[in-house]
Amino acid sequence: MADPILEVKNLHVHFETHDGTAEVINGIDFAIDRGETAALVGETGCGKSVTVKSIMGLLPSATIPEGEIRYKGEDVLSLSDAERHSRRGKEMSMIMQDPMTSLNPVLTVGEQMMDVLKWQGRPRLSLSKLVRDALSTGAKAEHRKRAIEMLGEVEISAPERVFESYPVELSGGMRQRVLIAIALLSEPDLLIADEPGTALDVTTEAKVLDLLDELVEERDTSVLYITHDLGVAREVSDRINVMYAGEIVEQAPTADLFANPQHPYTRGLLESIPTLSTGIGDGIEGHLPDYTNPPAGCRFADRCPHAEAACHEAYPYPRQTGADHATACHLFDGLPARERHESLAAERVDIGTAPWLSAGGDTHSGDAPGDISADGGTDQ
Amino acid sequence: QGAQQTETTDESSGSDSTTTDQTSDGGSGGGSNDFHFIAGQVFGTLDPAEQVDYTQGLAAQNLYDELITVDAETLQPTAHIAESWDTEDEGQTWVFTLRDDVTFSDGTPLTADDVAYSLTRMLELQRGYSSFWLDYLDPSNITVRDEQTVAFEFNQAYGPALATFVQFYIVNSTVVQENEQDGDYGNTYLQSNSAGSGAYVLDSWEQGNSIEATAYEDYWKGWSEDSFDTFRSTVITEESTIKTTMQQGEGDMTDQYMGTQAYAEMDSYSNVRVPEVPQLQLFHFPLNCQKAPTDDINVRKAIAYAFDYDSAVNDIIGGGGVAAGPVPREMAGHNDDLVPMEQDLDRAKEFLDRADYSVEEINEIGLEHVVVAGTELQRQMGLLNQAGLNELGIDLEINPLQWARLTDRATSAESTAHMTNIFHTAKMPSPDSHTYLMYHPSSFGSYISQSWYSTDEIAATLEEARQTSDLQSRLEKYEEAQALIVEGMPSVYIANPPYRIGINENVEGWQYRGVMSFDWDVHSMTRSGEGRAE
Amino acid sequence: MNDSAYTTESTAAAQRDRDLDDPMVTVENLKKHFPLFEGIFQKKAGEVRAVDGVSFSIAEGETFGLVGESGSGKTTTGRSMLRLTEPTSGRVEIDGKNVVDLSDGELKRFRRNMQIVHQDPSSSLNPRHRVKSIIEAPLKIHDYGDSEARLERVEELLDMVDLPREFMYRYPGQLSGGQKQRVGIARAVALNPKFVVLDEPTSALDVSVQARIINILEEIQEEFGITYLFITHDLSLLKNVADRIGVMYLGRLVEVGDVDSVFGSPQHPYSRALLSAISTISEEDELAKPDRITLDGEVPDPREKPSGCAFRSRCAHEFDACAVEEPELYERGPDQVARCFLHDDRFEEGAEWE
Amino acid sequence: MSTKTSIPFLDTESAARKERIRQLKRGFRTFAGNKLSLVGLAMILTLVVAALLAPYIAPFPEHAGAGVYFDQASEPPSATHLMGTDTTGRDIFSRVLFGARLSLLMSGIVLSIAISIGVTLGLIAGYLGGTTNTVIMRVTDIFLAIPPTLLAMAVVAATGASLFNVMVAIAFSWWSWYARLVQGEVLSIKEDEFIESSRALGSGWMRTTFREILPNVVSPITVKATLDMGFVILVGAGLSFLGLGAQPPTPTWGAMIAQGRNYVTSFWWIAVFPGLAISFAVLGFNFIGDGLRDVLDVEVD
Amino acid sequence: MSYVDYLVRRAIHSVPVIFGLSVLIFLISRVIPGDPVRLALGPEATDQQVAALRAEMGLDQPLPMQYADWLFGVVQGDWGMSLRTNNNVFSDIVARLPATLELTVVTLFFAVLLAIPFGVVAGTNKDRWQDHLSRITALFGVSMPRFWVAIVLQIVFVVSLGLLPLSGRLSDGVAPPPAVTRLYLVDSLIAGQFGTFLDAATHLLLPTVALGLATLAQVMRLIRSDMIDEQRKDYVLAARAYGLPNTLIEYKYMLQNAFTSSLTVVGLAFGFLLGNAFLVEIVFAWPGMARYGVQAILYQDFNAIVGVTIVVGIGFVTANFVVDLLYGYLDPRVRLEEG
Numbered sequence A: 001m002a003d004p005i006l007e008v009k010n011l012h013v014h015f016e017t018h019d020g021t022a023e024v025i026n027g028i029d030f031a032i033d034r035g036e037t038a039a040l041v042g043e044t045g046c047g048k049s050v051t052v053k054s055i056m057g058l059l060p061s062a063t064i065p066e067g068e069i070r071y072k073g074e075d076v077l078s079l080s081d082a083e084r085h086s087r088r089g090k091e092m093s094m095i096m097q098d099p100m101t102s103l104n105p106v107l108t109v110g111e112q113m114m115d116v117l118k119w120q121g122r123p124r125l126s127l128s129k130l131v132r133d134a135l136s137t138g139a140k141a142e143h144r145k146r147a148i149e150m151l152g153e154v155e156i157s158a159p160e161r162v163f164e165s166y167p168v169e170l171s172g173g174m175r176q177r178v179l180i181a182i183a184l185l186s187e188p189d190l191l192i193a194d195e196p197g198t199a200l201d202v203t204t205e206a207k208v209l210d211l212l213d214e215l216v217e218e219r220d221t222s223v224l225y226i227t228h229d230l231g232v233a234r235e236v237s238d239r240i241n242v243m244y245a246g247e248i249v250e251q252a253p254t255a256d257l258f259a260n261p262q263h264p265y266t267r268g269l270l271e272s273i274p275t276l277s278t279g280i281g282d283g284i285e286g287h288l289p290d291y292t293n294p295p296a297g298c299r300f301a302d303r304c305p306h307a308e309a310a311c312h313e314a315y316p317y318p319r320q321t322g323a324d325h326a327t328a329c330h331l332f333d334g335l336p337a338r339e340r341h342e343s344l345a346a347e348r349v350d351i352g353t354a355p356w357l358s359a360g361g362d363t364h365s366g367d368a369p370g371d372i373s374a375d376g377g378t379d380q
Numbered sequence B: 001q002g003a004q005q006t007e008t009t010d011e012s013s014g015s016d017s018t019t020t021d022q023t024s025d026g027g028s029g030g031g032s033n034d035f036h037f038i039a040g041q042v043f044g045t046l047d048p049a050e051q052v053d054y055t056q057g058l059a060a061q062n063l064y065d066e067l068i069t070v071d072a073e074t075l076q077p078t079a080h081i082a083e084s085w086d087t088e089d090e091g092q093t094w095v096f097t098l099r100d101d102v103t104f105s106d107g108t109p110l111t112a113d114d115v116a117y118s119l120t121r122m123l124e125l126q127r128g129y130s131s132f133w134l135d136y137l138d139p140s141n142i143t144v145r146d147e148q149t150v151a152f153e154f155n156q157a158y159g160p161a162l163a164t165f166v167q168f169y170i171v172n173s174t175v176v177q178e179n180e181q182d183g184d185y186g187n188t189y190l191q192s193n194s195a196g197s198g199a200y201v202l203d204s205w206e207q208g209n210s211i212e213a214t215a216y217e218d219y220w221k222g223w224s225e226d227s228f229d230t231f232r233s234t235v236i237t238e239e240s241t242i243k244t245t246m247q248q249g250e251g252d253m254t255d256q257y258m259g260t261q262a263y264a265e266m267d268s269y270s271n272v273r274v275p276e277v278p279q280l281q282l283f284h285f286p287l288n289c290q291k292a293p294t295d296d297i298n299v300r301k302a303i304a305y306a307f308d309y310d311s312a313v314n315d316i317i318g319g320g321g322v323a324a325g326p327v328p329r330e331m332a333g334h335n336d337d338l339v340p341m342e343q344d345l346d347r348a349k350e351f352l353d354r355a356d357y358s359v360e361e362i363n364e365i366g367l368e369h370v371v372v373a374g375t376e377l378q379r380q381m382g383l384l385n386q387a388g389l390n391e392l393g394i395d396l397e398i399n400p401l402q403w404a405r406l407t408d409r410a411t412s413a414e415s416t417a418h419m420t421n422i423f424h425t426a427k428m429p430s431p432d433s434h435t436y437l438m439y440h441p442s443s444f445g446s447y448i449s450q451s452w453y454s455t456d457e458i459a460a461t462l463e464e465a466r467q468t469s470d471l472q473s474r475l476e477k478y479e480e481a482q483a484l485i486v487e488g489m490p491s492v493y494i495a496n497p498p499y500r501i502g503i504n505e506n507v508e509g510w511q512y513r514g515v516m517s518f519d520w521d522v523h524s525m526t527r528s529g530e531g532r533a534e
Numbered sequence C: 001m002n003d004s005a006y007t008t009e010s011t012a013a014a015q016r017d018r019d020l021d022d023p024m025v026t027v028e029n030l031k032k033h034f035p036l037f038e039g040i041f042q043k044k045a046g047e048v049r050a051v052d053g054v055s056f057s058i059a060e061g062e063t064f065g066l067v068g069e070s071g072s073g074k075t076t077t078g079r080s081m082l083r084l085t086e087p088t089s090g091r092v093e094i095d096g097k098n099v100v101d102l103s104d105g106e107l108k109r110f111r112r113n114m115q116i117v118h119q120d121p122s123s124s125l126n127p128r129h130r131v132k133s134i135i136e137a138p139l140k141i142h143d144y145g146d147s148e149a150r151l152e153r154v155e156e157l158l159d160m161v162d163l164p165r166e167f168m169y170r171y172p173g174q175l176s177g178g179q180k181q182r183v184g185i186a187r188a189v190a191l192n193p194k195f196v197v198l199d200e201p202t203s204a205l206d207v208s209v210q211a212r213i214i215n216i217l218e219e220i221q222e223e224f225g226i227t228y229l230f231i232t233h234d235l236s237l238l239k240n241v242a243d244r245i246g247v248m249y250l251g252r253l254v255e256v257g258d259v260d261s262v263f264g265s266p267q268h269p270y271s272r273a274l275l276s277a278i279s280t281i282s283e284e285d286e287l288a289k290p291d292r293i294t295l296d297g298e299v300p301d302p303r304e305k306p307s308g309c310a311f312r313s314r315c316a317h318e319f320d321a322c323a324v325e326e327p328e329l330y331e332r333g334p335d336q337v338a339r340c341f342l343h344d345d346r347f348e349e350g351a352e353w354e
Numbered sequence D: 001m002s003t004k005t006s007i008p009f010l011d012t013e014s015a016a017r018k019e020r021i022r023q024l025k026r027g028f029r030t031f032a033g034n035k036l037s038l039v040g041l042a043m044i045l046t047l048v049v050a051a052l053l054a055p056y057i058a059p060f061p062e063h064a065g066a067g068v069y070f071d072q073a074s075e076p077p078s079a080t081h082l083m084g085t086d087t088t089g090r091d092i093f094s095r096v097l098f099g100a101r102l103s104l105l106m107s108g109i110v111l112s113i114a115i116s117i118g119v120t121l122g123l124i125a126g127y128l129g130g131t132t133n134t135v136i137m138r139v140t141d142i143f144l145a146i147p148p149t150l151l152a153m154a155v156v157a158a159t160g161a162s163l164f165n166v167m168v169a170i171a172f173s174w175w176s177w178y179a180r181l182v183q184g185e186v187l188s189i190k191e192d193e194f195i196e197s198s199r200a201l202g203s204g205w206m207r208t209t210f211r212e213i214l215p216n217v218v219s220p221i222t223v224k225a226t227l228d229m230g231f232v233i234l235v236g237a238g239l240s241f242l243g244l245g246a247q248p249p250t251p252t253w254g255a256m257i258a259q260g261r262n263y264v265t266s267f268w269w270i271a272v273f274p275g276l277a278i279s280f281a282v283l284g285f286n287f288i289g290d291g292l293r294d295v296l297d298v299e300v301d
Numbered sequence E: 001m002s003y004v005d006y007l008v009r010r011a012i013h014s015v016p017v018i019f020g021l022s023v024l025i026f027l028i029s030r031v032i033p034g035d036p037v038r039l040a041l042g043p044e045a046t047d048q049q050v051a052a053l054r055a056e057m058g059l060d061q062p063l064p065m066q067y068a069d070w071l072f073g074v075v076q077g078d079w080g081m082s083l084r085t086n087n088n089v090f091s092d093i094v095a096r097l098p099a100t101l102e103l104t105v106v107t108l109f110f111a112v113l114l115a116i117p118f119g120v121v122a123g124t125n126k127d128r129w130q131d132h133l134s135r136i137t138a139l140f141g142v143s144m145p146r147f148w149v150a151i152v153l154q155i156v157f158v159v160s161l162g163l164l165p166l167s168g169r170l171s172d173g174v175a176p177p178p179a180v181t182r183l184y185l186v187d188s189l190i191a192g193q194f195g196t197f198l199d200a201a202t203h204l205l206l207p208t209v210a211l212g213l214a215t216l217a218q219v220m221r222l223i224r225s226d227m228i229d230e231q232r233k234d235y236v237l238a239a240r241a242y243g244l245p246n247t248l249i250e251y252k253y254m255l256q257n258a259f260t261s262s263l264t265v266v267g268l269a270f271g272f273l274l275g276n277a278f279l280v281e282i283v284f285a286w287p288g289m290a291r292y293g294v295q296a297i298l299y300q301d302f303n304a305i306v307g308v309t310i311v312v313g314i315g316f317v318t319a320n321f322v323v324d325l326l327y328g329y330l331d332p333r334v335r336l337e338e339g
Ligand SMILES: Nc1ncnc2c1ncn2[C@@H]1O[C@H](COP(=O)(O)OP(=O)(O)OP(=O)(O)O)[C@@H](O)[C@H]1O
Pocket: A015, A016, A017, A022, A024, A042, A043, A044, A045, A046, A047, A048, A049, A050, A051, A061, A097, A228, A291
């Protein structure tokens, strides 16, 4: 298989809160190949941002009791602060979730872009550099040119004016594009985009998506795209990871996922999307579990229409349910359970047809629901 | 800040005597033999016609010359600019003969015209100590008889006249007249210039901060080798800073108005000595005799007997003696038949039983003791009084007031407190200020007369005394008055506190001179050793 | 006040016929211009015409959807209707009362009939109040019963929006976005209002939560016959919830019509562009929506509205007439109007449209 | 699908009570999670208990009243006099204990008055804006510029010298700081959507300012008030220095320091212990303040 | 409305503030009991003398008349005579203001300059030892009476260590630099007298610390808590994600945001210090205006009280104005939103 640029293995992230330890991320595995666009989808609060912030090393208040994050084969969790620092920006960069707050309100867009060009990857301020920068107008002009160019590239119509503007002077959509431009300035190998479309209306969001597409094409950048809109994920990604309550419950190539959604949560999510033709579903009843006191078994069990006794007791390790498809659900354990699920699913689900109903046992091996928590899920 | 309120209340007294004229040559030698005085309060004015407090006196004393001065030994008036004097018309007219060797700092000689002008100026400006003469002398009755002779014709025989002239400083009439503005008698000019015949000439005055002056080489008393070339005074009001300044060897002398403990502490520094001498000062609580319940003599006596005089003198003031009547014991004219009071709670209770007011009634009315806010000694005196009266079952309310408020309340009997802490120093060497100013009805309304107490007999005796020109018989009248006053117990006479200042070990020639600021006559002092002791 | 005034009116209302002849809400030529001030003495120096002559009506129990680009004046329309900002001119009739004419006191009392649910559930709830006092607030303000009756009502409302009752003692900060929005809804319907403005009530939520909220809203509507103005820019959503929709562009309605008609055949170039940008999850939808139309050109400054048609700077069909005068609303079906010269018989360019 | 799924909990009454208790515990845990706030609480409790029990625990309770004891004046700290004696021989430890009463009471009263006035005016100015705001804030500016001492003297002149009047006077110059603080906060808070929500429900400006905005400015007020607890004690010291504070022999920490400052070089204990008492109280209040702020804040996160 | 207009309007608004302040202070100074005339003339003054001076000063007139007279004078630079010093209050203040101004400005500078790193370190290390240490130190700074700190500093640095001068603005025998601004630090530099500059600076050191400790502590606490708030902001995470150096993020990105709210306090502190420097001025024998003001209060020197308070008031107003100006500089949102 292609060599992955990023591999996350059995990652756990905990927060100390006033109600106790919140086990927000509970052993996730996924990987992104070079040049691939992966999507991470899931309900608000399921831990998407926490996941990517731990990848970036931007969660000072979190503890990572277990797990590995390998960037280009190197375990970044074992690196020193300075070393991690040097990987940020140039190697991996991120578009923060909220464009309204992710720009410093008191500095002009230009100033912030120039800082990135000047200081990126440097562990500390050096006086000599400060002085040199102040003296050399040439470098400054060059940086400026580059920044304005980048603003133009993200389709900002008056890049010079925006360069001189403060964030408050820009509309949400413009700010979002500025964030993208800054992230692109460093030409990272891995770009993490945390819901870059939320602040935009449909027409503008569509443009941003096009832009990211181009980028992947041109620079062979790998992108991790976070959204809670499966429709968007479908448009941008090669591969989708569905997350629920800090666990990845299903992962598959995009087309496969839509053609063949397996996990009851994934199916619930798909059902909830308002569509033009089939109307809006019921949504998924219930709420995310309390992270400080998560259920012992499947975290989705309380909301799952198919839950059985076993679901409340045992942790559902992801298992291979197709060639390149993994699902963390007990319903895929043994045949009797599956049959039960089939009958239930037949009643409820009206998006596509469950794969195991559509003839042939070719989608999975049937007898060995592999535990892929170690490496199986991504090792294809 | 508070420490300064007392100072305003303090004037000094004096008595006649002769000072040794240090007529040696010298003057300002080379180098920098600098005298540094630390003043605890701001200098308000440099015009000698306006001076009333000690800093102003300090400036006048060193920049100008007074007509009559005080003898350091006898504390009596003695010759200074006036070489000799005489009275005519049975003490109504005073004639002074001046020295002929006195020159102002611009070199012009001091003449009778200057003296006449200076006194006229005082009477016209009506500031400072002008009240000494205002009621008795009209400017038109000042006559210059010749270059060296001047005569003042008072409205009546005026016994204390000689003593009052220690507070009369002479200005250079030519220079001042040249600098008059809108009939201000040169008042504005003299705020930033000196025009006197004194030992020092003003260099600069940074108001509120410092004064600097340089020796006048041709000063008529001459100079010694170790005299000070320059004289400087800096305002430092915080006690601890003053102490540290002295300890660091950066100051030569302090004033006398710090807390008792500060002097004890300075005395312990190796480079500072703290001389202690008796002074002409009374510390007492005037009792308001026109306000219930202190309008009852028995209540007043009870209060007086309840007070712990020993503690006041020994523990709080830390020296001096218990007062015997209103006039300080060291002052000529003090009635020696009067004996100091002592605490006697039994007698106090007796008097209280005899009083028209019961303890309950007194507490109902509420006995108020005003102390000057901010100073330790004043506060402790209040506490001591409170503790004594507490034994009688009387609750005393101690009310710390700012000086300004205190003087304001003293203007009427109704507003005057039942008792008030008062330091009263004679401002001239005569018992007049401790009798007439306290117990003659014409003096009522001042902070000095807060007893609001007089009788026809007392008033008559005091008036007679003023008109008596013979010193001895005049003093007898005053003694008579003292006896009459004490009968009415209008005050709790507490103490005659000693005089203390801090001096650098290397300063010599300091003498107590009885009247305020005279002790800081820098010309009479010299430096021994190399610079200040550290 | 008597409790009975508040007791849930029978579900008979569910039986209403959506009758536009006797609408619950009528908006006539509503305008809201925000003045721009300048100078030391705050001289007026122009204005933003956020809402510039909007008219529509909503039948009782109906949901009217409002879509449009961000900044087109959707929120301002909703807020002016409720007089949360004073409309510059126009008429807003709700349940037979012209809201614009109400005095302050009357308005305060009338507010129990009209409510709003804001876009951002976090910022529209006071972070320092417990859920109970948030939901109780309208009851208190409008003197609903005693504290016991209010508590009962709060519990009822929590049940209605499907929140556990013990959530009463939580603070908004302790709730998820979906839960917060439910609290917002419970508060809005606490007094059985006749009309509720839903200003992007789900745009901050994810789809699964959104679906739940929409269901709750629909149920409440069904039960109490509430009339909704639903503001959103999610067209797929609107397709599912609205009975009729209006498309706004720069302070004006450019197309109004029955939801199926508008989605089936959008009659304004801007509506069409909007529909084309919908992201889909099924091939079926992909085929149903128009081909992607990318909008180029400058978005005009609302302070200096261009002459003629406001959309012309970005319109692929622009022709001479567009710059001269503003098109009116042209009838395009039994219940569909669009503001575009392409439908004017005077110009032959209209042919281009089909 | 039915939404009428009443949660099948045992009974809602007890569930609600449990939730309430859970919230309380949560608040306490947050508070206690900050070790310093517990320390602060302990410190202030100690002070309050000491103040209340002063007559019983002070070794020389009579030293807080009329009386002088020159035979034991200015003694350094010893077993009998834990903090030494002052220049009139009174036991400083006893006086510090008694001093806690008036000092704490004074801060409490002054700040209550100042906060009530300042917060009310600040809220009104900030919320109503326009001319009201301009007038209130300019008046605030005027009061900011007047020295508290001067105002105290004027109030005492007009109303008579009593400790209460002096407190009122200090409060009168103190409110302006709160008015400014609150007004600034209100300006930003009133733009928040929940304020508009409240208006949409039909609440008037009184309800909106006091019920909706006020709870949101509590935390900066708390921080400032805890800092001010100490400042007020010190201003009180300055006033007793001018004879405007509590009358002797009543002990207050401020007056005790003011008295002792001339003896720092000789009898350091006279000023140091009351000074430490002030520092102790200020520290305690501030630690509590920090803890409270965390408790108040946590609900917002 | 542009930001400039806003500032102009602010400036215009300060006129009624100063006016109101003067009325109020004037009233207060007249209401305070005590007879300044008697005080000025001394205890021996006769009623006649008192009446004369009273009339001369216009104190026998009704209050509004007195105020009108005073205001009329003030406009012409005549602030009335000080009863204490017999000088025009204006010239008294002019003589003393530079000393106080120098002290206050340097103090503020010192306080803010130190508060920044302390606040940043404490805020970015919340609940760690750095935070506790700087918080406790700061709180001690706040809780200690200023004059007390001053005396202790003197004992330690002057008496025990002998490192620094005790009091005053310059050492004995060091002449003040030629007066230009009357701020010795500035004047000595203008004149190129570096010795004098050093001497003035060492004299400033202790008073500055004594005066500034409380302000330092307050500002530090504010910066700390604002830094804590800022730390949660997304733009900080974003800046980290771009790989910017931490120091740059802390001191450029976060601080500029965090400092704006401290700015109000710094502005108020300036006015506050101006009026409340007296205890420190007294201990260090600093020839400043605050000391003069307290003297004026004690001696009920009407004109001086009014004069000093008004200067302090102008200080407040100016400081607030400068704060607004800086606000706009530090935070463009203010500049842009005022419109
Ligand atoms: N610093 C923190 N301390 C405690 N809990 C945290 C912290 N940061 C995040 N969480 C919790 O982790 C969970 C996941 O949050 P996260 O921001 O990753 O969600 P998300 O999937 O990105 O949601 P959204 O779609 O709203 O962005 C949330 O429940 C949140 O409360």
